Amino acid sequence: MAPPSVQAGELTLTAVSDGTYLLDGGAMFGIIPKPLWEKVVPVDPRNRIMLGLNCLLIRGGGRTVLVDTGMGTKWDAKECERYGIDHSRHELVRSLAEVGVSPEQVDTVVCTHLHFDHVGGNTMLDGQGDAVPTFPNATYWTRRDEWEWATHPNERTAGSYRSENFLPIHEAGQLRFSEGDWEVLPGVRTWWVGGHAPFLDLVRIDAGGLTAVYLADLIPMAAHVPLPWIMGYDLDPVTTLQRKKQIEPQAAEQGWLLIFEHDDAMPLARLVSEAAGRYRAVAWS
Ligand SMILES: [Zn+2]
Numbered sequence: 001m002a003p004p005s006v007q008a009g010e011l012t013l014t015a016v017s018d019g020t021y022l023l024d025g026g027a028m029f030g031i032i033p034k035p036l037w038e039k040v041v042p043v044d045p046r047n048r049i050m051l052g053l054n055c056l057l058i059r060g061g062g063r064t065v066l067v068d069t070g071m072g073t074k075w076d077a078k079e080c081e082r083y084g085i086d087h088s089r090h091e092l093v094r095s096l097a098e099v100g101v102s103p104e105q106v107d108t109v110v111c112t113h114l115h116f117d118h119v120g121g122n123t124m125l126d127g128q129g130d131a132v133p134t135f136p137n138a139t140y141w142t143r144r145d146e147w148e149w150a151t152h153p154n155e156r157t158a159g160s161y162r163s164e165n166f167l168p169i170h171e172a173g174q175l176r177f178s179e180g181d182w183e184v185l186p187g188v189r190t191w192w193v194g195g196h197a198p199f200l201d202l203v204r205i206d207a208g209g210l211t212a213v214y215l216a217d218l219i220p221m222a223a224h225v226p227l228p229w230i231m232g233y234d235l236d237p238v239t240t241l242q243r244k245k246q247i248e249p250q251a252a253e254q255g256w257l258l259i260f261e262h263d264d265a266m267p268l269a270r271l272v273s274e275a276a277g278r279y280r281a282v283a284w285s
Pocket of ligand 1 (some may be wrong): 113115118197217
């Protein structure tokens with residue numbers, strides 16, 4: 001099946017998958033007890049659930065922009081097993097090729113944050129086994145604060161960052177730093193939310209009467225729409241909660257297109273209201 005696309009004015013928005021991987025289900029749902037979340041999401045014998053790796057391709061006005069790059073392909077056999085990385089159905093460069101985009105054509109890569117499951121495809125291994133930029137003509141963007149955070153991790157955050165995903169980009173002179181929210185192209189802006197990580201950005205598109213939001217790790221899967229369903233990984237879950245309470249009512253009332261980065265079954269969705277303050281995601285159609 002071709003990657004799903006939505007037209008927003010002059011812009012074509014496409015969810016391009018880098019496959020799937022597995023993470024601990026308890027960590028993915030924080031304070032929610034397993035008897036509740038296992039009714040919603042299938043769990044394997046090692047208590048892991050499957051996550052999608054939906055990156056966002058934005059094309060229009062002569063531009064080819066990619067938001068996040070998935071897990072990438074630099075993993076050894078042991079790591080592939082530990083994370084259950086599965087590129088059999090989808091892999092980012094193949095998904096881009098399915099919509100006619102070569103790595104050379106990507107002009108901009110926006111990193112919502114530098115966690116390894118969001119920027120793993122920034123680089124790939126060359127013939128010598130060195131990590132080199134996957135998109136040789138692209139300017140890659142990260143918040144300067146996120147760069148500082150990622151390059152000076154603490155004991156709680158270190159496991160989320162792998163320098164081979166971003167140092168080679170810097171060394172190649174392809175990395176630029178944003179100081180705040182910025183316009184990627186007309187109608188497309190980054191949107192700082194924090195919470196999951198202090199410098200987490202979303203990407204918001206307003207074009208052709210449609211508002212679309214790439215939710216990154218704020219609401220990673222459709223199952224995380226209910227307000228207290230927040231990942232245990234989040235460094236500041238109360239900020240995540242506040243942002244969800246800010247965004248979900250608008251998204252439901254105004255019919256926003258939501259892009260779930262980690263939902264393999266439902267990359268594109270809208271919210272419907274169930275009761276006061278309670279929403280549910282349904283597939284975009
Ligand atoms: Zn993250």
